[in-house]
Amino acid sequence: MTPATAAFKSSAEKALADAKLAKALAGLPGGLVAQRTAAKARVPEFEALRDAARDIRDHTLQHLDLYLEAFAAKAEAAGTRVHWAEDAAEARTIIAHLAVERGARLVAKGKSMVSEEIALNACLESLGMKVFESDLGEYLLQIRGETPSHIIAPAIHLSQDEVEADFRRVHAHLAPERGLETPELLVAEARAVLRERFLAADIGITGANFLVAETGSAVIVTNEGNGDLSAHLPRTHIVLASIDKVVPTLADLATLLRVLARSATGQDMTAYTSLLTGPKAPGDPDGPAECHIVILDNGRSEMLRSGLGEALRCIRCGACLNHCPIYNAVGGHAYGWVYAGPIGAVISPAFLGIEAARDLPSASTFCGKCEEVCPVKIPLTRLMRDWRVKSLASAAGAWERAGLGAWSFFARRPRLYHLAARLGVGATHMLARSRGAFRWLPFAAAWTRGRDFPAPQGHTFQALWSKRKRGAPPMETPR
Amino acid sequence: MSRTSILARVRAGTLRTGTSERARKRAVAEWMAAPPPHPRPAFARTEAAERHARFKACLEQQGTAVVAIDSLSELPQAITVFLSRPFGSPHLAIGDDNRLSTLHWPDGFRPARWSPGETLGDGTAALSHAFAGVAETGTLVLASGAASPASLAFLPETHLVALAETDIVASFEKAFAKLRADVGASRVPRAVNMISGASRTGDIGGKIVKGAHGPRRLAVFIYAGS
């Protein structure tokens, strides 16, 4: 996925004009948001669980190198081949090599944000392999050539009609007169089509929600079961996971599971939470003959060093997206890359550079809803503000620095400030004549594009107050 | 070597002044041996009757069918009744599980041992014996192996699970502890599938539809007695 984060503003404006997208996003408050609220209400201990989840993640991150070593040792003892990739290119090379070495033609993919991050599909396809996304939402996007717009519900922006049209177009081998009017019929068709592919796939590539150091296992959390089919049926299973996925023990996993699904979809648990450890053991009738894990850094060790460690607590639930007023207004594509919403605003600049992604942490009202719902209490607004410091200091921040400099010149000099304020306010008030608001105001065009600007009352409070204190009769508050 | 440089960079990133390498290693060893106790919600600490009741209630909430029987020997009869309802099929696949194969199955309804390559897409139902049930969320724990191939949980349209009432535990932690105790501390089964309902998706128009890739229908037969 070529990053388009620099086009955030124009992408956002396009998104705002997209009525279909608006309709899809309008379902969030009554849907995922309400479901999370209900799930939380069923767990009186939820806040304590959030604290515990945060502590588990912090402890792990503080000792991440040791836990990675422990995980790798256990995984290898279970027969898994562990590979290490410093960056996206290396991860692609490793996986491509494994696939080519095994003469793979068809690859089944479970949902994996990290695979989007490294642009894996395009790489494998360029080598002549066919890759199919097995998560239904991702499959819907794949056949449209689109990218995910949400971490948990990647195709949230699509309507049922669009899906029907796509199926008729792409599943050309099926009877044209077949009925596809209901979601049930569409899902049944997808199930049948994708089942054939699962059975024919040579390699299954999945992500992992967690890597458990205690047992050397990868944990895959889905509702569909597609991750499991991708992991079980093909001869070779490759797990692609970033370094921050490690969890020390199964007991820690239990706590994280308690907050994950509830935060993401409001379910107490998803239909399938699978702990996968190694290839087929002697006596196992099924399972992959080979199991590989590719552990990816791609800038996360740098995030640890540069003050973004708290962002690595993320367990990819999507709650921050669901509750963010900006995400609710513009959807995921406007963010221009793999990670959208508040978490995207915090980590995209780390991957892509603040120069390319400066709008993302900037386009926030700091309403704080994201932090309120984050199951691991990531201080998202503080991290966004930290990015703004870097952004302001960069070359692109020159105008803003100048503006702020001018303003602060006055703000730090009370007498000058109050004088300038009195003059400015008085003049603006006169400009309004007796109108209560401006439809347009010079220097405030950005405001008045969509809103009226209130007419100031005419005098500053400081001026009126000091007049009052000096014994003059109280001034009638002017219009 | 990527492994070395990644670990070195991570170590550098996590370094805090005053923490020795020895202290870090000790912290990890201690945590791995016994993590600090995490808060366990009340609903994950149920006992006896309340535990069973919670388990069943959660299953029902998921839309999973729950059938209570007195003993495992009643399973064949209960299954024939269940499968004769709409969407049922007379074909039943099981793993290499003596507990199930030696039950008295009615004529013409002997379950067949599944072999790899069978896709179970023809309406065959599959039957597994669960390792445990977790009451906190109505979750079935299946441990893969010859007796219970993981494929049985994902390939068919209908998945039937037998579960001993005595194997219903209160929490995930208890289930993991049981796993360690039964299987041994050295290695967990290749796949431990924690199943909380039939396969489902909400990806089309936001409506929840079952049978996205895995089974469309899940039924649990809980038997009292050992």
Next chain:
Amino acid sequence: MQPRVGLFVTCLVDLMRPSVGFAAARLIEQADCTVVVPAGQTCCGQPAHNAGDPETARALALETMRSFDGCDFVVAPSGSCAAMLRLHYPALFKGRGDAEFKAKAFAERVHELTSFLVNVRRKTATGARFEGRVVHHDACSGLRELGIRSEPRQLLAAVDGLELVEGSETTACCGFGGLFSVKYPAISTAVADRKIADLCAPAPDLVTGGDLGCLMNLAGRLNRTERALPCRHVAEVLAGELQAPPIAWRDTASP
């Protein structure tokens, strides 16, 4: 001895709507306090802080704290300014020795207006009158950073003749976000529209809020979408200071 309360006017009230300042002063005086308005205050520094300029924010913080020396309390008719003073000042000076200590001591004296009246002065009513249905908008910082939610509602509910109504998305942002409103105006108005739809749902006669920035945003957008729903700062209603027309009100005759 009556407590000496320094009124932190807030730059928006100072420049745009002094009547809110007078309303706040009256409420504080009615709560048996002496009100002073230090002339050295200009701005709490939020615009600089949120724009990514902590140096300027710190400079303004020092000026502000110095101005309010000698006040027992610092009260602001704004949740976001109060949060800036109470939470972000100490954070800005973290690890900076004596300044951190001073900031913490200062922060403890800071209160948002309704929180001051209810939690510190134990007021349960302000003796005002208002006939009509009022919906109150919670500013995000006041709500999530300071936990202010029940205080304005308690005081509004005690206003004679006032019927307090609620939307269903009461914790949703209005889209102001300070400079966000002019940096990303299209998104800002979209967010405002959603909030406005929610505020209008219970058919209110008046919108109140604890933060003038939010109210300017909402009132301005209500105008532009041709909806005649007046907006006032909650202090105006609680103090019975209703002579001035509502925010951005276009009719020449006051409602």
